[in-house]
Amino acid sequence: MKVSVLAILTGLTACASAAPAPIPHVVHEKRSTQMQKWSRRDVKLSRDTIIPISIGLAQSNLDKGYEYLMDVSHPKSENFGKHWTPEKIKQTFAPSKDTIVAVKTWLIESGIESERITISNSLTWVKLNATIDEAESLLKTEYGVYTHVETGDDFLAVEEYSLPAHLQDHVDFVTPTVHFDLAVKHKAKRTDIEGRDLIEPHAVKRPIPQIQPDPLRVPLSSVTFNLTNCDRYITPECLQTLYSLPAGTDGLSTYSVVEYTPQAYIQTDLDLVFSTLGLPIPAGTGPSPIDFIDGATLQYQEEDFGVNGESNLDLTYAIALLYPQSVGLYQVGDLVEGASFNNLLDALDASYCTFEGGDSSTYDGIYPDPYGGYQGPEGCGNYTAAQVISTSYGYNEADLTAAYEQRQCNEYLKLGLAGVSVLYSSGDYGVAGNGGQCCALPGCAGGEYNGGGSGSFNPSFPGTCPYVTSVGATQVKHDYSITPTVPSPEAACETVIYSGGGFSNNFPLPAYQADAVAFYFQHHTPDKYNSTIYNDSQAARGYPDVSANGANYVIGVDGTLSLVYGTSASSPVFGSVVTMLNNARLKQGKGPIGFLNPTLYAFPDALNDITLGDNQGCGTQGFRAVKGWDPLTGLGTPNYPKLLEVFTALP
DSSP states (O other): OOOOSSOEEOOOOOOOOOOOOOOOEEEEEEOOSOGGGEEEOOOOOOTTOEEEEEEEEOOTTGGGHHHHHHHHHOTTOTTTTOOOOHHHHHHHHSOOHHHHHHHHHHHHHTTOOGGGOEEOTTSOEEEEEEEHHHHHHHHTOOOEEEEETTTOOEEEEOSEEEEEGGGTTTEEEEESSSOOOOOOOOOSOOOOOTTOOEEOOOOOBOOEEOOEEOTTOOOOTTOOOSGGGTTTOBOHHHHHHHTTOOOOOOOSSOEEEEEETTOOOOHHHHHHHHHHTTOSOOTTOOOSSEEEESSOOOOOSSOSHHHHHHHHHHHHHHHHHHTTSOOEEEEEOBTTTBOOHHHHHHHHOGGGSTTTTOOOTTTSOOSSOTTSSOOSOOOOSOSOOOSEEEEOEEEEGGGSOHHHHHHHHHHHHHHHHTTOEEEEEOOSBTTSOGGGOEESSGGGGGGOEEOSSSSBOOOEETTTSTTSEEEEEEEEOTTOOOOTTOSOOEEEOOSSSBOOOEEEEEEEOOHHHHHHHHHHHHHHOOTTOOTTTSOOSSOEEEEOSEEEEOSOEEEEETTEEEEEESHHHHHHHHHHHHHHHHHHHHHTTOOOOOSOHHHHHHOGGGEEOOOSOBOOBTTBOOOBOOSSOBTTTBTOEEOHHHHHHHHHHOO
């Protein structure tokens, strides 16, 4: 649930409170990101204004989460592929009884009546409605109204807040407090707050698609598409040849791509590509099943590249590579409220929902929507997780707080335990962040950005989460004809976009990646950079993990063939490859792969190493593609026969 001051409902009676007992507090979180983007308004809040307080409880056994995941994901484990049931996952990570009792006792001793306190079904959130006066007393803070200078959106927030010292290890974070949304595509009208009594949540929070159009918009109606010009026009045939992919079959595994409203595919655009390229796919073949999450809709009021390009790209190539197997679609969020990655996680895992354990009060869509959008309940564990999920959207890592990212990253760990492969595109701006933004301070401290011509590298999220597979972009070398006998036909993508990559400022180096990163620094350290430019500690999560072609994709957009570029293309293509591998395993009577990375890093020769190109940004050349893993193409592109041999040999 997110908290904003865009709407206020009146008529609620403030809750009475007893005088709180004095308890020593220590600062729990301090607002340190995007300071220049927010301006505090000169507004005096009514002391009896009621706000919803959510306290995220620390979960149990997360310190063992990596060990648990490796037990079912590492190729040397005897339990490889023995994925957990949802119930086992829920029971394993539920907060301890001591945590729940400690937090509830603190609230009661501070004057909050027990009947006002609710605890989620999975025991991961404690919630209550409190007056501004009560909340400030509980958290030793002062609430104010902050306006985002680029959008005009208002949020209730604080500079910092404190908790009793003995609760530090029991609580992840509290909302609404220091957390702000940084996605600036806001379409709702601003309303004022004076004279109102209840602050209701609302904001449009959409992650950014990783796709770019051809700036020349070259007419493609007269082009002949074949293997001789894959360096200029990528088609499914090019990809099948590059990666030695088999023809699609009626597979047993499940695969879904994720799109966020207002993005919407247009069936006639998919049909245009299928027919133009002579693919044996009947007109009208689209995604199936389509899961409409939190009031999602395939909107057609607006049709242009900005709202159709991403979905058309993702679905065209996933369907083309796998047909006749079905490709699913998670369409997330309504037109008014929008959505974030957490809304998808909510729908797939009830233990992560607002009333059970994961939404931020500022980042995520809240339903029913008080602004005329979806009026039904929030999707909460109502949808089945596909065995492979690809998402071509992302944030800058510095956009979000470390606590927020860690909590979401833990959910990807749980999906891996359940046997789900989660893939995210790595970004399109090289070592820079979305829009080419770079960080003004080393390590992206404070989340302050500049125009992009200098500064520190700006890593992406969720790609830096060690429990997802981050996918970078390559391109066919200029004037190369694609045949099975042509060696090394690809380089890192340097046409229109640059493959996102680098090192996290928040997440440590996972053990499964340690040897690859150590080899990189031992043999290819970029000596012209230092810690003021990027995290050169050699102890940080590196990304991407793998790559696939991301340049010159032929797609249909509003009835016209166009070329597009981006890691948006790379992720769904790699997801299609993983789906083929799952199909092969399921035919053997085995389970899906689940978390990919440990096996990929254990068998790097099963991928095509990319050793040419760079990912410039922030006024630098970025990183170079080199032998072995590198922070722009990862381990390389898929070599299907070798990957098939590896994964079908595992239990």
